[in-house]
Amino acid sequence: MSVRVRFAPSPTGYMHVGNARTALFNYLFARHHNGTFILRIEDTDVERHSEDAVNVIYDALKWMGLDWDEGPLKGGDFGPYRQSKRMDIYQKYIEILKEKGLVYECFCTKEELDKMRQEQLKRGLPPKYSGKCRHLTDEEREKLKKEGRKPVLRFKVPQDRTVIWKDLVKGAISIGADQLGGDFVIVRSNGMPVYNFVVVIDDALMEITHVIRGEDHISNTPKQILLYEAFGFKVPEFAHLPMILGEDRSKLSKRHGSTSVAEFKEKGYLPEAFTNFIALLGWYPKDGKEILSRDELIERFDIKDVNSSPAIFNFEKLNWMNREYIKAYDISKLTELIIPYLEKAGFDIEKFDRKWLEKVVEVTRDYLTVLSDAPTYMETFLKDEFEIEKDAAEFMDEDRLNVVEKFLEKVESLDEIDGDIFKKIVKETGKELKVKGKNLFMPIRVGLTGKMKGVELDILVSLLGKDRVIKRLHHAISKLKRREP
Structure with missing residues (x-):
């Protein structure tokens, strides 16, 4: 059997870490099994939909290097790959359920449903649709329609049924029909089919073999399995990924820091480092190696090794990993x-x-x-006219300024300067002025950079060259002489 998996996000304006990991795990699973990775856009929420939001998804996946085999911009034999373009397909399957007598029109208003819920809670019962409209006569339905009521379409949940599946991450899961909230809506009153209905149609028709998604979907799975069975579709295997938590063990959110892929990209995380780190949220290679190339991730990834416990997003570890990638890039x-x-x-x-x-x-x-740290550290090389930092200016007294001026004299007498020549004339400057250590090197650093800390000076002057070194020293001396005592 050929593996076919899908990543099916809703275009909400940003792609968060949880979406990114779901996409990555689907991609790794597909590549590990030489299968097909499909992108499907679930854009039936007309009010929230925008093409900009769709492009955010494309950009995030491309940045992470997750190239899809079928889907928007690529095509394929199982399209369209956007739900908004599949309405005629959904209508066909709504009619099939009607013909089988597995659905019915429900005319209950929001107020009536709220009242029903409140009464159940008062009696200590879990909220559940009572099935009030399940047995309406044709006359009663016509009367309600004449009153202007627009019905939803509800699926008849089989009574006394327990839905059981073997989850590839969570193990055996069983949920009773009495825990599903009663007969559930599959088509809204405006005619728009709901998620649990359309996702089953899409996954079945696109021949999805494995549904890999977040554990927040576990409550949807039994409803979807009932629909698979109602249509006579083969039920795919399910794998529900653990939650991603912040280091305080609460659900990862903005207050923990960046949570969207675009923010990580903007801050300057390398896509390879970000993807490597995300892969370790809930999964860990058996050999314990953490810095893994794309090919190594594909080779080692096994969905059965995904931990069922929540994953902790550790920013310190991400930063460490990004530094390692930067060093090797x-x-x-x-x-x-x-x-x-x-x-x-x-x-x-x-x-x-x-x-x-x-x-x-x-x-x-x-x-x-x-x-994004680069301007701070590279400024020393790129900017010849700089400000003298406060602590550096306070450090510089007349004797230390003399060190800078003597050093400048020596540079001006040179044909060129490199690291070795720099060390030689610094030594000569110290000998002539009878200074050493901090009182020798720190004034020269301030003269060249305006700072008390930074890169090795021999490396700096080698890259600056004689003319720029002279320009900087003149600039610093002028500023230091002009400052108030």
Whole structure:
């Protein structure tokens, strides 16, 4: 049997971590089994729908490298792959249920349903549709329609039935028909079919073999199995993924930090690091290796190894993983990804030679947690006119300013400067002025960067070159002399 799985998000405007993991696990499962990964857009919620929201889904999947085999933008033999374009298909299956006598029109108003619920709660009973309209006569139905009532369509839940399935993550699950809230709605009063109905039709017609989704769907599964059986469809295998929690063990939300794929991308997490990290939310390779390439994830992934307990989203671990990926990334590709962050920070990248810029990325990348950190650490190389930080200015007295001026004299007498020459003239400066240690190196650092901390100075001057070193030292000396005592 060929494996066919689907990722079927609703376009709500953003793609959160839970969606991303569901998409990834479906993708890994499909690739591991040489199966088919399908994208289906569940866009029947007309009020919330927008094409921008659909594009958010496409962009997130493409950024994560999750290329789908069938679906929007790709096509396939089982389309359309957007629910809004499948209404005629759904209508056909609504008629089949009517012919089988498995559905009925319900005219209960919202007020009547609320009253029913409240009375049940008062009696200590779980809320459940009473089946009030199940046995209406034709005359009673016509009378209600003449009153202007627009009915919903309810599915007749078999009485005294227990729905049982073997979940690939959660194990054996059984839910009694009496826990389903009574006969459930499959078509709203406006004629729009509901999720539990259309998802069954779509999955059956698209020949989905495994439904891999979040555990919040467990309550939907028995209703869907009853519909599969009503149509005579083969029931797929189900795998319900554990919840993703924040480190305080509450449901992951905005208050824990970024939760949408777009936010992680914007902050400068590498897609490979983000995807690797997301893969470890609820699943862990048997060999314990954590930094895994796409091919390694595909090779090792087994849905049966997914833990049924909630997964904890650890930002510290994500940051560690992203740092590791940054350190190992191809320098040319890394530079390309960093450039937009530098441009956003106001740097004119066009005036810098590309190979030189790559060298700057090379010597600063070990300091980066995310790509948006790059302007902070690369500024030292890109900006010759800088402000003297407060602690640096307070550190500089007359003797320390003399160190900068003596060092400048020596640089100006050179033909060129590199790391070795830099170390030599620093040593000469210290010897002539009888200073060493912090009183020697720190004034030179302040003169070159305006800061008390930063990259190794021999690396900095090697990349700046003589002319820019001189320009910076003159700039710093001028600012330090102008400052108030």
